[in-house]
Amino acid sequence: MKKMKVWSQFYVSYLTRLGIFKFSLMMATCLILLALFVQIAVTLFLSGEVKQIDLIRSVFFGLLIAPWAIYFFSAVVDQLELARKKSSLMVKKLQQMRERDLERAQELTQTIEQMHQEFEQRKKAERARSAAMTELENEIKQREEAQRTLEDKTALLRSFIDSSPDLVYYRSEDGCFSGCNKAVEELTGRTESQLIGLTPRDVYRSDIAEKIIETDAAVFESNEPLTYEQWLEFPSGRKANFELSKVPFFDQKGKRLGLLGFGRDITERKKYEEKLEKASRDKTTFISTISHELRTPLNGIVGLSRMLLDGELSQQQRKYLKTIHVSATTLGNIFNDIIDLDKLDRKRLEIVKQPLNFHDFVSDLESLAHIQAQQKNLYLACENAPNLPDYIEADGTRLRQVMWNLISNAVKFTDQGRVDIRVSSMALGEDKARIRMEVQDSGIGIPEDQIKKIFSMYYQVKGTKQATGTGIGLAVSHKLVSAMGGEILVTSELGKGSVFAVELTVDVPKTLNELSEQVKALPNLDILLVEDVELNVTVAKALLEKLGHQVSVAMTGQAALDMAEQHAYQLILLDIQLPDFSGFEVVAKLRDRFGDDLCPVVALTANVINDRTEYFEQGMDDAISKPLSVEAVAAMVSELFAHEPLPVAVHRHDHVEVKLETLLDTEMLGDFLGAVGKPTLISSVALFEKLMPEYLAVLESNLIARDQDGIVNEAHKIKGAAGSIGLKRLRELAQKAQSPDLPAWWDNIDDWVEKLKREYPANVEHLYEWIEQQ
Incomplete structure (x- = not known):
């Protein structure tokens, strides 16, 4: 079958290649030849002899059959060719269709693959979406839990902030309230919603608001926290002292949003501080009281000895009496050490410079040194330069206190040998001088490593049996000299002694008139002396009468008030500590009763007066220390009455309104x-x-x-x-x-x-x- 197909294809292709005419001739020739061959073969087989007729017949037969055969074959060929062409066309179409199918199949495959990929992607996307949804759900749950937790924490924080007694608030950049806690609501009398949008000027009193706005501006300007104290006022009018802290706060990008404020009520702390201050004042009062009680008998000794020294005495009596006077004064300066410690603690130590007879001052030092050196059988040498000024401007009490302390130390730390006192002066122009006072001893000396420590409070040189004191003398002396603008210099050699030198620059006043001339120029006054100690009354009255004044005595505050109502005195000398009232209460009552008609009132105190301001503030016109001295009284009277006419002393008629003692009207x-x-x-x-x-x-x-x-x-x-x-x-x-x-x-x-x-x-x-x- 395959061969037939091959021959058919060969036939058709050969016919096509030769053409119909040539192919017909060839076919006719082939048929004639075939007929001849068949005729010859058959004739030979049958008769064994080929005749011409047989050949002619064969040719004729071939010619006869050839057209029909050629036609047939041609028709067949045509049909076949047509069929072939159709087949070819069909094949071509099929091929095209196949190609299209292949393309479509390829496209379909690609589409399927793409769809598969898309499907896979969709599946992945679905899985991702499902995972994302799950994650989103989890995140939503977490956010909800976080929101609930945040709300719980916010509620807890809000509850905590609201329950806090401290102020908590925040204000925006423009100074308006943005929120606060309950404490702020109680302070301002407004709710948080009412406060939002209001400025401090809308909420607080003007003076309070101004300070708040000022501190807010300081925080915004410096971008630093600020803490300060301020009194704020509640709606009821009650005031409380708050320690306010303000801090700026920012968002995540660093933009400042406003400030946070915190305030703690420290009123109780202020009360405690007031109590501490009162305790300090009570301590001072206690020290002053002790000093007063100790000075009371001592003032009598000093005053009476001074009065006796003004009389006619033998040289030996004068020497003994002066020793008594100097010793009592020394004891008084020991009390000064105690008082100075308190004043040093309160940083209220002040120096009062007055004209000082420098020769008398040096003589007193020598007398004290002689007494102390004599008690230990020490040799005392005093050397004074010839050019010492007659008077200097200095705080004589303080300077005497320092020098006596140095002399006492020199004697105490010297068991045998000598103590030398040298006083010199160097002029610094017409009205100033540099004073140097040295105290040298041959005692135990001071180790070099301890010299810088001896001026520390309560410090005592180690390893010395003589160091039995409190260790405050040198510390107080150093502060006193520093306050006077001078310095204490120390040189010492262990086992050979020490030299303490006080150097200070002082003013040298012009020549002073004799005290007697000053006293003669002063007026004689009608004085009310208010003093409760008999000894002090005796001393003060004797001195005042000696100066020509007329003196009446009241020994209680009430007696002073009654006597002042009956008689208009020209001067009242008023003791601060009386049995029934303080001197300040008495002067307050006097000024309440008599107003501008009251004569000058001068405080009498046993304490050292460093600052008269406190006496002025409490109604006194001046203050003077006990025991009274001629110089002090003369200076006080001169200051009060030198430029004004004396008030006339008259008897008062009892026209003062009697105060009702009942509680009810x-x-x-x-x-x-x-x-x-x-x-x-x-x-x-x-x-x-x-x-x-x-x-x-x-x-x-x-x-x-x-x-x-x-x-x-x-x-x-x-x-x-x-x-x-x-x-x-x-x-x-x-x-x-x-x-x-x-x-x-x-x-x-x-x-x-x-x-x-x-x-x-x-x-x-x-x-x-x-x-x-x-």
Whole structure:
């Protein structure tokens, strides 16, 4: 079959290649030849002889058959060719279709692969989306949990902040409130929602707001935290002292959003500090009291010995008496050491320079040194330069205290040998001089490594049996000399002795008139001496009368008040410590009664006076130390009366208004009771009793804040409330508290407020009892 197909294809292709005509001729020839061959073969087989006719017949037959065969074959070929062409076309189409199918199959494969990839991607995306959804759900859950936790923490933090007694607030860049806690709401009397958007000027009093705005600006300017103290006021008027801290706060990008503020109420701490200050004042008072009690007999010795020295004495008596006088003065300076320690602690030590007879000063040093050296059988040598000034401007008490301390130390640390005192001076122009005072001993000396330590408080040189003191003398002396603008120089060699030298520059005043001339030029005064110690009275009165003054004596504060009402004195010398009142209370009462008509009042004190300001502030015109000296009295009288005419001494008529001692204004209460009736009066008293604790709390807060206006305003409320229901005693106390022009108001306001707090319950109780009796 395959061969037939091959021959058919060969036939068709050969026909196609030769053409129909040539192929027909060839076929006809081939048929004739085939007919001849068949005829010859058959004839030969049958007859064994080929005849011409047989050949002709074969040719004829071939010619006859050839057209039909050729036609047939041609037709077949045509059909075959047509079929072939159709087949070829079909094959071509099939091939095209196959190619298209292949392309489509390839495209389909690619599409399938792409779809598969997309499917895989979708599956992956689905898985990723599913994972993302799961993660998102987890994140949402976490966020919800975090939100709940944050809300819980926020609520807890808010609860904590609101429960905190400290102020917590924050303000924006423009100074407006953005939020706060309950403590701020209580302070301002406004809720947080009401505060938001308000500035400090909208919330606080103007003076408070200005300081708040000023500190806010400082925080914004420096971008640094700021802490300070400020008194703030509650709606009730009560004041509290707060320690305020302000810090700037920023967002994550570093942009400043505003400031956070924190405030802690430190009013109780202020009260504690006030108590400490009061304890310090009490300590000072205690020291002053001890000094006063010790000085009282000592002043008698000093004063009487000084008066005796003015009389006619033998040389031996004068020497002994001067020794007594100098020794008593030395003992007084030991008391000064104690007082100076307190003043040094409070940094209130001051130097008062006055003209000092320098020759007498040096003579006193020699007398003291002689007494002390004689007690230990030491040789004493004093060498004074010939050019010493007659007078210098110096604090004689302080300078004497320093030199006596150095002389005492020299004697104490020298068992045998000598003590040398050398005083020299170098002029520095016409009105200044450089004074040098040396104390040299042949005692034990000071180790070189301890020389710099000897001026430390309570320090004692180690390894010496003589170091039995307190260790304060040199420390106080060093501070005193430094305060006077000088210095103490020390050289020492262990086992051979020491040299202490005091050097200071002093003013040299012009030649002074004789004291007697000064005394003669002073007026004779009618003086009231207020002193409770007999010995001091004897000394002071004798000295004043010797100077030509007329002296009356009162030994209590009340006696002084009574005598001042009966007679107008030209000068009152008033002791600070009296049995019934303090001198400051007496002068306050005097000024309250007599006002500008009161004569000068001078304080008498046993303490060393370094600063007269505190006496001036409490109503005194001057202050003078006991025991009185001619120089001090002359200077005081000269200062007070040199430029003004003397007040005339006259007897006063008893026209001073007598103060009622009752607690209640019964006349006013009687009228009030008759007008409104007992129930209304009782309800008014009950309302006062209800309001008084708040009034006192606000008053005390203003007192701690030292807010004078606040004290006055609150005391005015109490005065009005007390007066409206006839509480006269409370009204009078409140009247004093609301009157800052009274003498020594700041010194007495604590007592007045304390009396108001202490006395008002009993006064109210008395008022209830009075009402019940009506």
